[in-house]
Amino acid sequence: MEGNGFSRRTVLRAGALGAVASALPLVNVHGQNAGGKLVLGLWDHWVPAGNDAMRKIVMEWGQKNKVEIELDFITSVGNKNLLTIAAESQARQGHDVLSFPTWEVRAKADLLEPMDDVMGRLQQKYGELNPITEYLAKVEDKWRAVPAISGSQNKPALGRFDLLKQHAGLDVQAMYPAADKVGPGADDWTWDTFLKAAQACHKAGVPFGLAIGQFTDATDWIGSLFQAFNAVLVNKDGDITVKSDSVRQVLDYAKRLCSVLPGDVFSWDDASNNRALISGKSALIFNPPSAWAVAKRDAPDVAKECWTFPAPAGANGRYTPYLPYFWGVWTFSKNKGAAKALIEHLSQREQAKAMVAASGGYDIPPFGSMTDFDTWETEGPPKGVVYNYPVRPQHNAKQFIACYPAPPETAVQMYNQAIQAKMIARVAQSGDSIDSAISWAQGELEGFSRG
Numbered sequence: 001m002e003g004n005g006f007s008r009r010t011v012l013r014a015g016a017l018g019a020v021a022s023a024l025p026l027v028n029v030h031g032q033n034a035g036g037k038l039v040l041g042l043w044d045h046w047v048p049a050g051n052d053a054m055r056k057i058v059m060e061w062g063q064k065n066k067v068e069i070e071l072d073f074i075t076s077v078g079n080k081n082l083l084t085i086a087a088e089s090q091a092r093q094g095h096d097v098l099s100f101p102t103w104e105v106r107a108k109a110d111l112l113e114p115m116d117d118v119m120g121r122l123q124q125k126y127g128e129l130n131p132i133t134e135y136l137a138k139v140e141d142k143w144r145a146v147p148a149i150s151g152s153q154n155k156p157a158l159g160r161f162d163l164l165k166q167h168a169g170l171d172v173q174a175m176y177p178a179a180d181k182v183g184p185g186a187d188d189w190t191w192d193t194f195l196k197a198a199q200a201c202h203k204a205g206v207p208f209g210l211a212i213g214q215f216t217d218a219t220d221w222i223g224s225l226f227q228a229f230n231a232v233l234v235n236k237d238g239d240i241t242v243k244s245d246s247v248r249q250v251l252d253y254a255k256r257l258c259s260v261l262p263g264d265v266f267s268w269d270d271a272s273n274n275r276a277l278i279s280g281k282s283a284l285i286f287n288p289p290s291a292w293a294v295a296k297r298d299a300p301d302v303a304k305e306c307w308t309f310p311a312p313a314g315a316n317g318r319y320t321p322y323l324p325y326f327w328g329v330w331t332f333s334k335n336k337g338a339a340k341a342l343i344e345h346l347s348q349r350e351q352a353k354a355m356v357a358a359s360g361g362y363d364i365p366p367f368g369s370m371t372d373f374d375t376w377e378t379e380g381p382p383k384g385v386v387y388n389y390p391v392r393p394q395h396n397a398k399q400f401i402a403c404y405p406a407p408p409e410t411a412v413q414m415y416n417q418a419i420q421a422k423m424i425a426r427v428a429q430s431g432d433s434i435d436s437a438i439s440w441a442q443g444e445l446e447g448f449s450r451g
Helices: 008-016 018-023 048-065 077-091 116-126 131-137 161-168 191-203 216-228 245-258 272-278 290-298 336-346 349-358 408-416 419-428 434-450
Strands: 036-043 067-074 097-100 157-160 284-286 306-309 317-323 326-329 398-400
Touching: 036 048, 036 077, 036 336, 048 067, 048 336, 048 349, 067 077, 077 097, 097 336, 116 336, 131 326, 157 161, 161 191, 191 245, 191 284, 216 245, 216 284, 216 317, 216 398, 216 419, 245 419, 245 434, 272 284, 272 290, 290 306, 326 336, 408 434, 419 434
Parallel strands: 036 067, 036 097, 317 398
Antiparallel strands: 097 326, 157 284, 157 306
16 A cells, blocks of 8 residues: 555645635545545556556645545456455445456446546547447446546557568568558458468468467457457347357358467467567567567567557458456545546546556557557657557557447356357367357357346
8 A cells, every 4th residue: 555645634634724725725626626535446557667657646636636645556467456346345345446447347337436427528528439438337328437548458469570571471560650651561451361471470480379268368359350250249239149151250260370370379378478479489469568568678689570560350340459447436435526536637638648658658548539649659669669559540440349249248258258269269179160169159158148
């Protein structure tokens, strides 16, 4: 637990001195008077400097608004953040504000303070919002949390441009330069082209590092692959649609792709693909810039040959895996006004820019108007390596969460059980027929719907 050094006694005294309030001004954010004490449980960033930036922003806000701050950074390692959320929801006490991973807002919606007032002002100020955030955090037509900047990530392709050019004939820097345009070859960047490149890199001894296990990195890229083929397992009305030609086509494609991936990808975890890239054993993974950032520190010769670019397109379009975090306020918070005011402060462009800079471009703001920060253009080496990490208009892509558009209560079960990855494993690893894998999935999905 960290504090801002602002004592409880001082807070109380400041509140009592109404006659000298002008000397100790409190910020009034749309009727929400700050002051008092605020206990925060925020995500423990993979990039240490991300915590430093967040700490500075929060503590300065607390000092300015005469709010006593207690701050925890809660790790997602070992699901400690999920355990904290579960414990506090049961006890009806704990932090005032918590960082909620992707699906947790809906799971705890009844215990989260509505945030429509905050979201209304933010949308009016910053414009279009990623629609996936509404799918995940708007419950019964009420925003139950605010899309966070810290921790929210895309998972586009992160590749070795030297190896891709040498072995697959793909110049990804020319296709997707660090500029407001695309180059030669971008229109042909499809899943068919991807397969040919994977085959070439496999033959050269630097196979693509694509996990196919029950972890988020696997679920996310596979979800975007299925969507690119329009292979929807459950539609927005909750109807099971797994028995389709599109699903058969994507499973046939995945079987061919798996034949040129490392043999152990079915048991990989979220760190395995990073290690494959950083060690120089892989030409491409789907990941945020954290893998490149670690390579910059531990394997600089690898890092300087890396480049970020969009996922391939399919017949149904191009989809960038997206995994957002949210900031939420418990209904049992003892200082809801200050909690909401701080979240609104954290969501402003100035704070977003600072978080993006501190994280080396890792953090993804939810507003399209915030994709113009110079961090993505200047970060390196090589300079511009993460320019194409945010979804930009020239990419002709959409941010996407695996298992959408199924109703969220069904989608979260599909996501957590890695249904799509398991279907691929049955066909590519276990030797099941495509129809057999589809029949298995049909049974699983029927169970989720009944549940």
